[in-house]
Each structure stands twice: as structure tokens, then as C-alpha cells.
Amino acid sequence: MTDAHIQSPPVVAVSNLIKQFGRFAALRGVTAEFSGSKLYAILGDNGAGKTTLLRTLAGLNRPTSGQVTILGAQKFHDVCRQVGYMAHPSLLYDEMSGLENLEYFARLYGIIDGSRCAEAIRAVGLDPELTRPVGQYSQGMRQRMSLARALLNDPKILLLDEPFSNVDTHSAADMVRLLAHTRDAGKTIFAVTHQAALLEGAADEFVWMKDGLVIGRTRDLKPPEETN
Amino acid sequence: MPAPTGITRATLLKDLRLEWRSKDAINSMLFFSLLVVVVFSFSFDPNAEESRRIAGGLIWVAFLFAAVVALNQTWAREIRNQVLDAYRVSPAPANSLFLAKAIGNFVFVGVLECLMTPLFVMFYRLRPLGPTWQLLIVAVLGTWALVVNGTFFAAMSLRTRSREIMLPLLLFPISIPAILGMVQATTAILTGEGARVWIALLLSYDLVFTTACLLLFETVLNAE
Numbered sequence A: 001m002t003d004a005h006i007q008s009p010p011v012v013a014v015s016n017l018i019k020q021f022g023r024f025a026a027l028r029g030v031t032a033e034f035s036g037s038k039l040y041a042i043l044g045d046n047g048a049g050k051t052t053l054l055r056t057l058a059g060l061n062r063p064t065s066g067q068v069t070i071l072g073a074q075k076f077h078d079v080c081r082q083v084g085y086m087a088h089p090s091l092l093y094d095e096m097s098g099l100e101n102l103e104y105f106a107r108l109y110g111i112i113d114g115s116r117c118a119e120a121i122r123a124v125g126l127d128p129e130l131t132r133p134v135g136q137y138s139q140g141m142r143q144r145m146s147l148a149r150a151l152l153n154d155p156k157i158l159l160l161d162e163p164f165s166n167v168d169t170h171s172a173a174d175m176v177r178l179l180a181h182t183r184d185a186g187k188t189i190f191a192v193t194h195q196a197a198l199l200e201g202a203a204d205e206f207v208w209m210k211d212g213l214v215i216g217r218t219r220d221l222k223p224p225e226e227t228n
Numbered sequence B: 001m002p003a004p005t006g007i008t009r010a011t012l013l014k015d016l017r018l019e020w021r022s023k024d025a026i027n028s029m030l031f032f033s034l035l036v037v038v039v040f041s042f043s044f045d046p047n048a049e050e051s052r053r054i055a056g057g058l059i060w061v062a063f064l065f066a067a068v069v070a071l072n073q074t075w076a077r078e079i080r081n082q083v084l085d086a087y088r089v090s091p092a093p094a095n096s097l098f099l100a101k102a103i104g105n106f107v108f109v110g111v112l113e114c115l116m117t118p119l120f121v122m123f124y125r126l127r128p129l130g131p132t133w134q135l136l137i138v139a140v141l142g143t144w145a146l147v148v149n150g151t152f153f154a155a156m157s158l159r160t161r162s163r164e165i166m167l168p169l170l171l172f173p174i175s176i177p178a179i180l181g182m183v184q185a186t187t188a189i190l191t192g193e194g195a196r197v198w199i200a201l202l203l204s205y206d207l208v209f210t211t212a213c214l215l216l217f218e219t220v221l222n223a224e
Helices: A003-007 A050-057 A076-082 A098-108 A115-123 A139-151 A169-184 B004-022 B024-043 B048-088 B094-124 B133-156 B163-174 B176-191 B196-221
Strands: A012-021 A024-034 A039-044 A065-070 A083-086 A157-161 A188-192 A205-210 A213-218
Touching: A012 A050, A024 A050, A024 A065, A024 A213, A039 A050, A039 A169, A050 A065, A050 A157, A050 A188, A065 A076, A076 A083, A083 A139, A098 A115, A098 A139, A098 B004, A098 B048, A115 A139, A139 A157, A139 A169, A157 A169, A169 A188, B004 B024, B004 B048, B004 B094, B024 B048, B024 B094, B048 B094, B048 B133, B048 B163, B048 B176, B094 B133, B094 B196, B133 B163, B133 B176, B133 B196, B163 B176, B176 B196
Parallel strands: A039 A188, A039 A205, A083 A157, A157 A188
Antiparallel strands: A012 A024, A012 A065, A205 A213
């Protein structure tokens, strides 16, 4: 790692981030900085706050208190063009084909070039000519199409919630390779997952969460307690 | 920043395409309003004069209840697979989505009105004594009044557990001035009286509520 790389400002910084749903605190004062061009795997048990953290970074949850800075901006709307978000549900219309879905979402980003949609679909290993509606896709195909939608606007930051759930091992390995390639192209990726082993060797850092807090960050797939 | 009109157009075309494929809203609306026409025609046996006096109320009540079906459907598509979140994280303006949804609902309810009005005329043997072209103005203004508020309140009730009940509870009270305007204007045209005051009321209602909905929709869209 070069000095210039070390000194570069973080692309994402959260400071004392608290998110409460009623009386339940999903995030209890998360403070962390993340530098660019890395693949972060966010790990933790159910209810650890991983998805809430991701949704807060994506501007979908408003922090109860604390601050989120993405690419130097504190308002998500200012940088939303540079962020791609893939949720656990597909965020796709079941009645439309993959290409029709992507063409619609491309318009939301002002992308008129139709070939970008076909490229994004090919990048995830699917066929843009597939005419059947997304509702008839297998779960794995739906996940990959959802990833294609997140990649559509060529974002600098990718926020992925459970990208490998219900994806077969072979396809998941393909997706990991694509994510590693995307990271190598200078993008920063946050992947919330319960299948951490898939990212072993590809992720630059494993971020461990528990009870709404980041409890440690490791370079290999060992929980922080074991590292110490 | 993507052009708002382009996004409104793309969203409207997407909604029309989804409705064309699923026919969820239009089928339910047609079936419901057809039932109303048939049941009312069996319940009453009015003469021509009585028909002119009650038809305005009957027709708009049928359209109002049928519109609620379409209004509930329009946002249901967006929360299936949480697609609305994809819109929220994009740079697309909230108002483009609102306008596309309102125009889409206007088209759906408009199609329903075009199909059902001849049936109403036939069942109630209606022959307007006033200028018939004014009915078209009332239909346009009245339908917009229903769908603009309906689209807004359907979005508001989106995250509530019993949204199908919540929508009429929110929509009907606030629509009372508009319903009054639609019914009185329609009755006035059918009976040959002047409907200008009621048309002016509908126009004012549309302007006020369209502006209010456009100003408030972003808050509703981003509410947690």
C-alpha cells in the first residue's frame, strides 16, 4: 500500500451513528472510516445492525443521530448517482423482463444508451435477450439481475445486502469474481453477507458487527476475539 | 440530473405496461362498477325526471369506490420486491413519480368511465337537458380530483398494516367538496340548470390539492 493511498480521505465515514426504531436501537453509535477501492464484507448475527447500516448508507434510513459522509458529502442525494444499492429483495418488477426493468431504471439515472443495460446484464452472466418476466426467474437469476441493476449507473460505491443468498455455489463464485474485478477497477464495495466464506480471499477487510456496533475489523475471516 | 418529464413519461409507460400485462386494476374496477350499475338499476325504477336527479350521485359514487381499487393497486406494485427503494436511491425527483402515478390512475379511471358511462345512460335512460360537452369538463376535473388525492393518500397509507381500509378513511372526507362539485355539476347539466359554479369549485379544488400534493409528496415518499 502506497503512502498516497494511506493518506487518501475515506470514501465513507460514519461518526457515532445511532438508528432507533421506536425504542429499539438497531445501531448504537457506530464510528468507522472506510477507504476507497476495497471490498468490505460486513458480518454479524441476525439483528447485529448490518442491513440497517447499509440502508442508512444508502439514504433509505435517516439516522436518529450521528453523521454519515459519503464521498465527502453529508447529504445522500448529492452523491446518489455514484452509489449502487442491491437489497435483499430484488427491487425489480416481476411482470417485466430483465432488460425492460434495467431500461426503466436507466432512465431514472438519465442513461439513455440502451447498450449499457445489455452490458450490465452480460456482466452478471445473464442473457439480455431473455424475454421471460423476472417473476419467472430462479432466485439466483433474480439476485444476479438485481446486481446488474445496482451496477447500471457505474457507481463508485456499491452497497450489497445478501448478494449471494439462494445463489448456487458456481454462480456465487462468478459473482465474487465480478465483485473483485469491480473493486480492482477502483470501486468500493460493502457486502452484507452470512456466507462470509465466499468472500475469503476476495474481501480486503471483514467488518464484524454485534448488537448495533462494529466490534472489530479483520483482514482474514477470523472473528475479532479469536484474532486477539 | 435526469429530466423530470422524461422520468414521468418512463414511469407512466412502465405502469401502463404493467397494467396491460396484469390487468389487476382495470378488471377489479370494471367488475365493481358493473355491479353497482346493475344492483342500482334493480333497486330503483325511476322515471326520466328522477333519473336526471339521481344519476349524478350514483355514477360518481360508483366511480369513487371503483377508483379506490385502482389506487390501492398502483402502489402495491411498488412495495412488492421493495421496488420503491430503487426509486428512492436514484436521483429521480419524487414529483415525477407522483405525477406519473396520478396520470396513470387518471387513465385507468378514465377508461372505466368511458366503458361504464354508456351503460349508465342505457340503464337509466338518460338524456341531458343541458349542454352535454360540459359533462366532459366535469368528468376530467372530477376524475383528476379523485386520483390526485387518491394517489397521494394511497402513498401515505402504503406503510400501514391495513392500508386498504386506511385509504378510504383518509380519502373520502377530504374529497367531500370535490364529490359535492362533481355530483351537483353533473345533476345541473342533466336537468338543464347552470353548472358553472360547480365547475369553478372543481377547478379550484384541483389546483389547490394538486399543488399541495406536489409540495408534500417528497416527505411522504421518504417517510420511514
